[in-house]
Amino acid sequence: MNETPKIIDINGPVVKASGMGVYKVRDMVLVGDMKLIGEIISIDGDIATIQVYEETQGLKVGEKIVSTDIPLSVTLGPGIIGNIFDGIQRPLENIYEITGDFIAEGIGLLSIDKSKTWKVEMLVKTGETVTAGQVFATTQETSFIKHKILIPPNVSGEVIEALPSGEYNLEEEVLTVKDEDNKIHKLKLYHTWPVRIPRPVKYRMPISKPLVTGQRVLDVFFPIAKGGTSALPGGFGTGKTMTQHQLAKWSDADIIVYIGCGERGNEMTEVLEQFPELIDPRTGKPLMERTILIANTSNMPVAAREASIYTGITIAEYYRDMGYHVAIMADSTSRWAEALREISGRLEEMPAEEGYPAYLPSRIAQFYERAGYVETLGKEEGSITVIGAVSPPGGDFSEPVTENTKRFVSAFIGLDKNLAYIRHYPAVNYLTSYSGYTSLIKEYYDENVSPELMKLRAKMMELLSEDDKLNQIVQLVGEDVLPNDQRLLLEVAKVLKKGFLQQNAMHETDSYVPLKKQYEMLKVIDTLYDNANMAVKKQIALVKIKNDNIFEEVIKMKYDIPNENYEEKFDTLNKKIKNYYADLIAKNQEE
CATH class of the missing domain: 3.40.50.300 (P-loop containing nucleotide triphosphate hydrolases)
Incomplete structure (x- = not known):
C-alpha cells in the first residue's frame, strides 16, 4: 500500500514531501491543508521537492499533498485581454474582491471568468474534418481584437457534433471531435497549455x-x-x-x-x-x-x-x-x-x-x-x-x-x-x-521609406563615432586646437544628438514619429553637414558657418514640423540651408 504523501521539510517556498514516488516531475500539486499551489521539481526515491507559488507561512510538517496530475498550465480562451494577472495567471481584480489588498494563501487556481457568455460564430459543421491549430469559432473579445478559438495543438479528426452560432460560456462543450483512434474530444471555448512547453508551429x-x-x-x-x-x-x-x-x-x-x-x-x-x-x-x-x-x-x-x-x-x-x-x-x-x-x-x-x-x-x-x-x-x-x-x-x-x-x-x-x-x-x-x-x-526600408536611409544611417553612425574620439581630445587639450572641419563635425553631432536621438515622450508631436518623417529629419541634418562642410573647404570662418538660427531651427524641427503633411516644410528647410551656405560662399568669393 502506497504511503500518503506528506510534508517532511519546509524551507521558504521549497517543500519536501514523502510518499511521492508515483508522481511525475512538473506535476502541479496542492500543498497542505490550505491547498497551496505548487509544482514538483525533483523526485528522489519517494521524496519529492516542490516549489510553492504562494506564501508558505503557517504550513506544518505532516500536512498532506494532493496531485492534480497536470503540469502548471494556463487557461487560454476569450477574456484574457484587458485583464491583470499574477505570475500564475490568477486575475488580481478578482483576488482583490475576495481577499482585499493582499493575496491570501490557498485561494486556489483562479483564471479567466468561465461563467461570462460570449457571442460565438461557429465556423465548422458536423461531418467536417478539423486539424490541429485550426480556427473553429470566433468571438469579438474587444472592439479591436477578434478572438479566434483554436482546435488544441494535440487534437484533430472528424466533427461529430457542432453547436450552432450563439451565446455560450467557456464551460459549454461547443464541438465534439473524433480522432483517428476513435477517441472523443469535447472542446470548449478554452483549452489549457503547460507554460514550460513551447506551443508548436508549422x-x-x-x-x-x-x-x-x-x-x-x-x-x-x-x-x-x-x-x-x-x-x-x-x-x-x-x-x-x-x-x-x-x-x-x-x-x-x-x-x-x-x-x-x-x-x-x-x-x-x-x-x-x-x-x-x-x-x-x-x-x-x-x-x-x-x-x-x-x-x-x-x-x-x-x-x-x-x-x-x-x-x-x-x-x-x-x-x-x-x-x-x-x-x-x-x-x-x-x-x-x-x-x-x-x-x-x-x-x-x-x-x-x-x-x-x-x-x-x-x-x-x-x-x-x-x-x-x-x-x-x-x-x-x-x-x-x-x-x-x-x-x-x-x-x-x-x-x-x-x-x-x-x-x-x-x-x-x-x-x-x-x-x-x-x-x-x-x-x-x-x-x-x-x-x-x-x-x-x-529591403523593407528600401521599399517603404527610401533606398538612401541605410546609407544615411551608416554615415551618421560614423559621425557619432568620430565625435566620440574628438571629444576625448577636446577634454585633454580643448577645442581650439582642432581644425575647422573637425570642429564643425562636433557641432553637427550635437544637432544629431539633440534634434534626432533625443525624443520627448511627453510631447504631442515628438512622442511618436512616422518612419518617413524620421528619414526626412535625418536628410535635413545631412544637408546641413554637407553644405556647412563646403563652406569650411572655402576657408570661411566657423563663426559665420555656425549660424545659430539655422542650427536651432534644425534641432527644433522635431517639435515644429507636424507628423502629417510635412513634405513642404522639409523642402523649405532644406532650401533655406542650401541658400544660406550658397550665399555665404558667394560673398566669400567676392571678397
Whole structure:
C-alpha cells in the first residue's frame, strides 16, 4: 500500500514531501491543508521537492499533498485581454474582491471568468474534418481584437457534433471531435497549455519586417524586428520602464503582453494605473483593449515570479497562433534570474558565477528562443517579439544576466546613466548598442521609406563615432586646437544628438514619429553637414558657418514640423540651408 504523501521539510517556498514516488516531475500539486499551489521539481526515491507559488507561512510538517496530475498550465480562451494577472495567471481584480489588498494563501487556481457568455460564430459543421491549430469559432473579445478559438495543438479528426452560432460560456462543450483512434474530444471555448512547453508551429519564417516603434533611435539606428529578440539593459534611473511603456503604446504590434517581473510595487502600481487610462493612438480606444498585464511585484512569492515569464510567453504564443503580431515586454529579467538564484540556493544546488545556478544561460536561451516569425498550424502568419529589460546591479554590463542575455538576443539597446543624468532620453548609448536586424530589414526600408536611409544611417553612425574620439581630445587639450572641419563635425553631432536621438515622450508631436518623417529629419541634418562642410573647404570662418538660427531651427524641427503633411516644410528647410551656405560662399568669393 502506497504511503500518503506528506510534508517532511519546509524551507521558504521549497517543500519536501514523502510518499511521492508515483508522481511525475512538473506535476502541479496542492500543498497542505490550505491547498497551496505548487509544482514538483525533483523526485528522489519517494521524496519529492516542490516549489510553492504562494506564501508558505503557517504550513506544518505532516500536512498532506494532493496531485492534480497536470503540469502548471494556463487557461487560454476569450477574456484574457484587458485583464491583470499574477505570475500564475490568477486575475488580481478578482483576488482583490475576495481577499482585499493582499493575496491570501490557498485561494486556489483562479483564471479567466468561465461563467461570462460570449457571442460565438461557429465556423465548422458536423461531418467536417478539423486539424490541429485550426480556427473553429470566433468571438469579438474587444472592439479591436477578434478572438479566434483554436482546435488544441494535440487534437484533430472528424466533427461529430457542432453547436450552432450563439451565446455560450467557456464551460459549454461547443464541438465534439473524433480522432483517428476513435477517441472523443469535447472542446470548449478554452483549452489549457503547460507554460514550460513551447506551443508548436508549422515552420519558422525568416525575419524581414521591423517592429515600427516611432522612436527614432530605435527605428533608424538600432531597429527591432518583428519576431526578433531585444535586450534593454540599464542601471537604476536610466529609463527602462519608460522606454518599454513607449514601445507598448506606439509599436505596431497587434497585442502587447507586459510582464512586471519582480519590480517594485510602486513602479508596478504606476503601470496598472496608467495603462487602463492610455488611449491607443491607432484605434482611439483604451490601450487595454489590446494589452495583457502580468504583475508579480518584488513582495509577491518568489516562485511565482520565476513562473511569470513562462505564463506571459505562453499567452503570447496563443495569440500568435491566431495570426496576431505580439510584443512581450519583460520588466525585468534580472529579477526573474534572482528568483532562480533564490530557489536554487534553497534547493542546495551548486552555485555558479555570482551565486546564479549553472543552468542560468540555458534558461535565458529557452525564454528568448520562443520568439519568432512563424507560419502557425492554422496556416496564419504570426510573430512574437521579445523585449527584455535587464537591471544590472550598479549598471555593470559584465554581470552574468546581462552577459548571457547578450549572447541570445540580436538587438542590444544599452541605456547609459551618463546620458540619463544629462536628461538625454531615451538614454540609448549609441556607441555600445547594436542591432543584428539592419541587414534583414533593409529591403523593407528600401521599399517603404527610401533606398538612401541605410546609407544615411551608416554615415551618421560614423559621425557619432568620430565625435566620440574628438571629444576625448577636446577634454585633454580643448577645442581650439582642432581644425575647422573637425570642429564643425562636433557641432553637427550635437544637432544629431539633440534634434534626432533625443525624443520627448511627453510631447504631442515628438512622442511618436512616422518612419518617413524620421528619414526626412535625418536628410535635413545631412544637408546641413554637407553644405556647412563646403563652406569650411572655402576657408570661411566657423563663426559665420555656425549660424545659430539655422542650427536651432534644425534641432527644433522635431517639435515644429507636424507628423502629417510635412513634405513642404522639409523642402523649405532644406532650401533655406542650401541658400544660406550658397550665399555665404558667394560673398566669400567676392571678397
